[in-house]
Amino acid sequence: EDEWSPGMNLFTRKQSARFEKQNDVRWKLFGKVPLGENLQKDPKKIEKEYEEKTGRAQRPLSPKQNVRKNLDFEPLSTTALILEDRPANLPAKPAEEAQKHRQQYEEMVVQAKKRELKEAQKRKKQLEERCKLEDSIGNAVLTWNNEILPNWETMCCSRKVRELWWQGIPPSVRGKVWSLAIGNELNITHELYDICLARAKEKWRSLSTGGPEVECEDAGFSAADREASLELIKLDISRTFPSLCIFQQGGPYHDTLHSILGAYTCYRPDVGYVQGMSFIAAVLILNLDTADAFIAFSNLLNKPCQMAFFRVDHGLMLTYFAAFEVFFEENLPKLFAHFKKNNLTPDIYLIDWIFTLYSKSLPLDLACRVWDVFCRDGEEFLFRTALGILKLFEDILTKMDFIHIAQFLTKLPEDLPSEEFFTSIAAIQMQSRNKKWAQVRRMSIFGN
Numbered sequence: 001e002d003e004w005s006p007g008m009n010l011f012t013r014k015q016s017a018r019f020e021k022q023n024d025v026r027w028k029l030f031g032k033v034p035l036g037e038n039l040q041k042d043p044k045k046i047e048k049e050y051e052e053k054t055g056r057a058q059r060p061l062s063p064k065q066n067v068r069k070n071l072d073f074e075p076l077s078t079t080a081l082i083l084e085d086r087p088a089n090l091p092a093k094p095a096e097e098a099q100k101h102r103q104q105y106e107e108m109v110v111q112a113k114k115r116e117l118k119e120a121q122k123r124k125k126q127l128e129e130r131c132k133l134e135d136s137i138g139n140a141v142l143t144w145n146n147e148i149l150p151n152w153e154t155m156c157c158s159r160k161v162r163e164l165w166w167q168g169i170p171p172s173v174r175g176k177v178w179s180l181a182i183g184n185e186l187n188i189t190h191e192l193y194d195i196c197l198a199r200a201k202e203k204w205r206s207l208s209t210g211g212p213e214v215e216c217e218d219a220g221f222s223a224a225d226r227e228a229s230l231e232l233i234k235l236d237i238s239r240t241f242p243s244l245c246i247f248q249q250g251g252p253y254h255d256t257l258h259s260i261l262g263a264y265t266c267y268r269p270d271v272g273y274v275q276g277m278s279f280i281a282a283v284l285i286l287n288l289d290t291a292d293a294f295i296a297f298s299n300l301l302n303k304p305c306q307m308a309f310f311r312v313d314h315g316l317m318l319t320y321f322a323a324f325e326v327f328f329e330e331n332l333p334k335l336f337a338h339f340k341k342n343n344l345t346p347d348i349y350l351i352d353w354i355f356t357l358y359s360k361s362l363p364l365d366l367a368c369r370v371w372d373v374f375c376r377d378g379e380e381f382l383f384r385t386a387l388g389i390l391k392l393f394e395d396i397l398t399k400m401d402f403i404h405i406a407q408f409l410t411k412l413p414e415d416l417p418s419e420e421f422f423t424s425i426a427a428i429q430m431q432s433r434n435k436k437w438a439q440v441r442r443m444s445i446f447g448n
Contacts (some may be wrong), residue, residue, distance in 0.1 A: 137170050144173045152180055162376065166422075169372045175287035181375035182296050190291040193263060200262030204230065229273045233261045236278040241364070247282055256285055260294050267298060274310045276355030277301070283359045283371065305379035309354050320354075321346040322444040323437065324383050330432050331387055335394050342402040349409040353386055361412050366421060380430060380437040388425030392416075 148155050169177050240247045247253050260281045265273050284293040308316035329336045359367040374381045
C-alpha cells in the first residue's frame with residue numbers, strides 16, 4: 001500500500017489539475033472568470049477586466065442608448081416630449097422652435113383642463129337633475145296618494161291633475177291610477193277570474209292528455225282552434241320582453257302571464273288569443289296584482305279601438321286609418337306626401353303599434369308614460385303618439401325609401417329621449433277644420 005500511495009497521489013493531483021484547467025477554459029469560453037478567482041476580486045474590477053477582454057469598453061454607445069442615458073426621467077406621454085431638449089449628439093433646438101413647442105404644450109394643458117372642467121360640470125348637472133327628478137317623483141307620490149286618489153271622482157278631470165298626469169305617473173301609484181282610469185264596465189270580479197283560470201287549466205289538461213272536450217261557453221269553437229290558440233300563447237310568452245328574462249320559461253312572471261292569457265281565451269272565446277296581447281298583459285302584470293291585471297286587461301281590450309283591431313274588423317280598422325291620415329296630412333304635409341309617393345300606408349306600421357300599445361316598439365319606461373296619457377285621453381292619444389314619432393324622425397324618414405322606412409318604424413331607436421319625445425307629441429294638433437278626433441272618425445265611418 002505504501003508503494004502505491006505516491007502514485008495515487010500523483011494521479012489524483014494530475015486529474016485535479018486537468019479538471020481545473022478544463023474548468024478555467026470553460027469559464028473563459030463564456031467570458032467569465034473561475035469561481036475561486038471571482039471570490040477574491042472586487043465585482044467592479046471583474047466587470048472592467050471583462051469589458052477590456054471583450055472590447056466593449058471601447059465600443060461607442062448608439063444614439064438611442066445615448067438618448068436614454070441623458071434622460072433624467074422617462075416621459076409618460078408624447079406631449080411631454082415637446083418640452084424635452086434634443087439629445088447631446090444632435091443640434092440644439094432653435095429658440096423659436098423651443099418657444100413654439102412650449103406654446104403648443106401650454107395650449108394642450110389648457111384644452112385638457114377645459115375638457116376636465118366640462119366633464120365635471122356635466123356630471124354635476126346630471127346629479128342635480130337626478131336629485132331634482134327624485135324630489136319631483138317623491139312630491140308627486142304624496143300628491144297622488146293624499147289628494148288625488150282619495151278624491152278620484154271629483155279630481156281626475158281637473159286641470160292640475162291632467163298636467164301632473166302628462167308628466168308621468170310615479171311607478172308606485174301607476175297601477176292604481178290605471179285601474180281607475182280604465183274602469184271596470186264589464187264588472188269582472190276576482191272570483192270570475194278564478195273561474196276562467198280553472199277552465200283554462202282544465203282545457204290545458206284535456207288537450208295535453210287527449211281527453212274529452214271541455215264543455216263551456218266556447219262550445220261553438222273547435223278543439224283545433226282552441227289548441228292553436230293555446231299553442232300560440234306558449235310561443236308568444238317566450239317572445240315577450242325577452243331582454244327582461246322574467247316572462248320566459250322559468251322566469252318569475254311566466255306562469256302569471258300564461259294564466260291571464262289562458263283565462264282570457266275562456267272569458268272571450270269569440271276573440272281568443274291574438275298576437276300582441278301578451279305585451280299588454282305583461283305591462284299590466286308589472287304594475288298590478290294578478291286578478292286586477294286580468295280585470296284591467298279584459299276591460300282594456302273591450303274598448304272600441306282595441307276590439308276593432310283584435311277582432312280584425314277590417315271595416316272599422318280602415319276608418320281608424322282614414323282618420324289618422326287626415327291628421328297626418330294636417331300636421332306633417334311634407335312627410336305625408338313622401339309616404340304617399342312611396343305607397344307607404346298606415347297599416348304597415350300602425351297595426352303593430354296599436355296591437356301592443358307601443359310596449360313592443362318603445363323602451364318600456366317610455367311605453368309606460370304613453371300608457372299613462374292613453375289612460376287619460378283614450379284612443380286618440382294612440383294616434384297622436386304615432387304622429388309624434390313621425391314628427392320626431394321626419395327629417396330622417398323623408399330621405400328613406402319604402403323598405404328602410406318600414407324597417408325603421410318597426411324597430412325604433414332604443415335611446416329615445418323622453419322629454420324630446422313628449423315635446424314632439426305635444427306639438428301635434430288633433431283638430432282638423434275645427435273637428436276633433438272623434439268627429440273625424442265618425443265622418444270616416446259614414447264615408448265608408
